[in-house]
Amino acid sequence: MRPIASQLLAQTNVGGRHCNPPAAALLLLLCLGFPPSVAVCPLDCICASDIISCSGRNLSTTPFDLPSYATRLDLSHNVITTLPTDWIPQQFARLATLVLSRNTISQIEVNAFNVTPHLLHLDLSSNQITVLNFSLFTGLNELKELLLYDNQIVLINPGAFSDLHSLQRLYLSGNRLKTFPFGLYFEPGGPRNLTFLDLSYNRLSQVPVQSLLSLTQQGSIYLQENPLVCDCALLALLEYWMWKQYQPLMDFRDGYPCRDDSGTGPICNQQGVSNMPLESQTYQEEPGKWLRVPCPGLASSTQEGLVVFWVTPMTVLNSSTNDPSAHLIVLPNGTLEIQGALIEDSGTYGCVVARQRHYDPYESVEVNVVVGNLSAASASGLTHRSGTEHFNTAFTTLASCVVSIILVLLYLYLTPCRCRESRGGSRGCGGRAILLCSDPREAESGERRSNGKRVAFLEPQAEVSDIGGSKTPAMNLGHVTTEGILKNGSKTV
Numbered sequence: 270m271r272p273i274a275s276q277l278l279a280q281t282n283v284g285g286r287h288c289n290p291p292a293a294a295l296l297l298l299l300c301l302g303f304p305p306s307v308a309v310c311p312l313d314c315i316c317a318s319d320i321i322s323c324s325g326r327n328l329s330t331t332p333f334d335l336p337s338y339a340t341r342l343d344l345s346h347n348v349i350t351t352l353p354t355d356w357i358p359q360q361f362a363r364l365a366t367l368v369l370s371r372n373t374i375s376q377i378e379v380n381a382f383n384v385t386p387h388l389l390h391l392d393l394s395s396n397q398i399t400v401l402n403f404s405l406f407t408g409l410n411e412l413k414e415l416l417l418y419d420n421q422i423v424l425i426n427p428g429a430f431s432d433l434h435s436l437q438r439l440y441l442s443g444n445r446l447k448t449f450p451f452g453l454y455f456e457p458g459g460p461r462n463l464t465f466l467d468l469s470y471n472r473l474s475q476v477p478v479q480s481l482l483s484l485t486q487q488g489s490i491y492l493q494e495n496p497l498v499c500d501c502a503l504l505a506l507l508e509y510w511m512w513k514q515y516q517p518l519m520d521f522r523d524g525y526p527c528r529d530d531s532g533t534g535p536i537c538n539q540q541g542v543s544n545m546p547l548e549s550q551t552y553q554e555e556p557g558k559w560l561r562v563p564c565p566g567l568a569s570s571t572q573e574g575l576v577v578f579w580v581t582p583m584t585v586l587n588s589s590t591n592d593p594s595a596h597l598i599v600l601p602n603g604t605l606e607i608q609g610a611l612i613e614d615s616g617t618y619g620c621v622v623a624r625q626r627h628y629d630p631y632e633s634v635e636v637n638v639v640v641g642n643l644s645a646a647s648a649s650g651l652t653h654r655s656g657t658e659h660f661n662t663a664f665t666t667l668a669s670c671v672v673s674i675i676l677v678l679l680y681l682y683l684t685p686c687r688c689r690e691s692r693g694g695s696r697g698c699g700g701r702a703i704l705l706c707s708d709p710r711e712a713e714s715g716e717r718r719s720n721g722k723r724v725a726f727l728e729p730q731a732e733v734s735d736i737g738g739s740k741t742p743a744m745n746l747g748h749v750t751t752e753g754i755l756k757n758g759s760k761t762v
């Protein structure tokens with residue numbers, strides 16, 4: 270900016286009056302409102318245009334002369350203990366990434382982040398934070414990712430996360446939390462779009478199973494390596510996650526107390542749990558009528574002390590909810606009763622109960638409910654699914670693959686190759702037959718996840734700007750799983 274302006278000034282200033290071009294340029298810049306912020310790298314830091322790294326410099330306070338054009342500031346591996354409100358004298362309007370990991374920060378003053386309103390990524394991992402106070406993160410309403418792992422957090426005060434409207438990923442692993450941080454989800458002003466929450470390596474002994482069943486429909490919650498008490502409700506939840514192949518459980522299966530294979534879980538009420546294969550079924554009723562939907566795998570005898578959850582398209586219910594005025598209730602024997610069915614009640618319903626059965630991909634713990642016209646509903650994709658379809662898809666994929674191989678062989682051997690006649694004959698023939706044939710096993714796993722639909726498509730590369738924010742739902746919700754297939758497809762292309 271400066272050289273160009275001074276050249277311009279030198280050229281236009283032909284009137285002959287004596288003038289010092291650099292000084293005039295500076296004056297001009299000041300008049301135009303540009304502060305004379307000169308690119309000076311702080312003494313202890315390394316700068317690369319807009320990246321400033323002051324990592325591992327034994328700093329106990331932040332450097333005072335940080336240039337305001339930075340978009341990434343790394344202050345990790347220092348000995349900073351406090352982040353005061355005036356840790357930087359001017360606004361850091363462009364800062365998107367602030368790394369403060371591996372310091373000894375235990376105190377962050379109120380409004381300390383008001384100077385960085387456009388921060389997207391904040392790393393406070395490996396510090397000594399013990400309490401997250403009210404309004405700790407005020408001003409960070411664009412923040413997408415917050416790293417707080419490896420601190421000593423015992424308490425999250427109400428309102429600690431207010432203002433974090435855009436937060437998508439939160440890492441609270443390796444702290445000392447004893448209770449599930451509900452406020453994150455239910456306090457006003459909190460993160461509404463949180464899709465990733467890591468609570469592993471904490472001290473949680475109990476988790477709110479019913480709430481988790483609904484929260485994990487919109488995102489991933491990691492709970493491995495907590496001293497969880499494996500009661501019947503938790504066992505039911507873990508079994509259900511197995512059936513849904515819920516990624517946070519599948520990836521860390523050994524980190525949960527009641528493992529699928531050990532068979533050493535608590536003795537839940539097993540009376541009435543049948544050994545019949547679990548089959549997905551469709552229940553249909555006219556609008557306004559009553560409908561009873563039995564829980565798959567539970568026999569008809571009435572049972573005491575059985576915890577049965579139903580995951581419906583709108584909500585999650587359990588068998589000890591005693592609200593007779595509700596429109597959906599779970600009877601003591603686990604049967605779901607829909608009173609005065611509405612068209613909106615249609616959808617896939619999951620029955621969550623500790624059956625203590627091994628996960629079997631051919632079985633389903635879900636049922637379909639159709640209110641209204643069955644043919645119309647099945648046209649919109651709400652179809653009955655049975656275990657044999659897995660085999661059918663795999664078989665048809667294999668059969669079509671064999672047919673296409675034969676066709677390609679016919680094409681190769683029965684048609685004359687014309688490429689040799691064209692000039693520069695190296696092009697063409699070699700690549701003319703491309704055989705696209707998917708692996709039947711892959712087709713089957715795709716089938717398992719996709720509930721009967723295979724979609725081929727070309728997906729543009731995932732956006733880089735979106736900091737790891739996974740847009741795919743963490744768990745397949747019955748028929749609404751196209752995004753899962755999309756992700757699957759992009760991996761195999």
Ligand SMILES: *[C@@H]1O[C@H](CO)[C@@H](O)[C@H](O)[C@H]1NC(C)=O
Pocket residue numbers: 327329
């Ligand atoms: C770090 O700084 C402190 C004083 O601020 C000094 O006593 C100490 O020796 C320094 N450590 C290293 C490794 O330079």
Ligand SMILES: *[C@@H]1O[C@H](CO)[C@@H](O)[C@H](O)[C@H]1NC(C)=O
Pocket residue numbers: 375376377378398399400401402405
């Ligand atoms: C929260 O407040 C307490 C008491 O005022 C203070 O000791 C602690 O350092 C604060 N936490 C943070 C992260 O600033």
Ligand SMILES: *[C@@H]1O[C@H](CO)[C@@H](O)[C@H](O)[C@H]1NC(C)=O
Pocket residue numbers: 434435461462
């Ligand atoms: C949450 O995500 C939805 C869909 O991606 C978006 O439309 C909405 O603006 C987001 N809300 C906030 C507060 O970021």
Ligand SMILES: *[C@@H]1O[C@H](CO)[C@@H](O)[C@H](O)[C@H]1NC(C)=O
Pocket residue numbers: 477478479502576586587588589590
């Ligand atoms: C069952 O539902 C009620 C009311 O929603 C709730 O208070 C209770 O905690 C739930 N039981 C379990 C085991 O989650």
Ligand SMILES: *[C@@H]1O[C@H](CO)[C@@H](O)[C@H](O)[C@H]1NC(C)=O
Pocket residue numbers: 563564567568569570571600602603604
């Ligand atoms: C559950 O109980 C209801 C009424 O008490 C009964 O009509 C229904 O048949 C029972 N369902 C099963 C599967 O036992």
Ligand SMILES: *[C@@H]1O[C@H](CO)[C@@H](O)[C@H](O)[C@H]1NC(C)=O
Pocket residue numbers: 642643644645
């Ligand atoms: C269901 O819908 C189809 C057309 O969408 C209609 O032809 C049929 O009569 C309807 N059946 C009932 C029972 O309403």
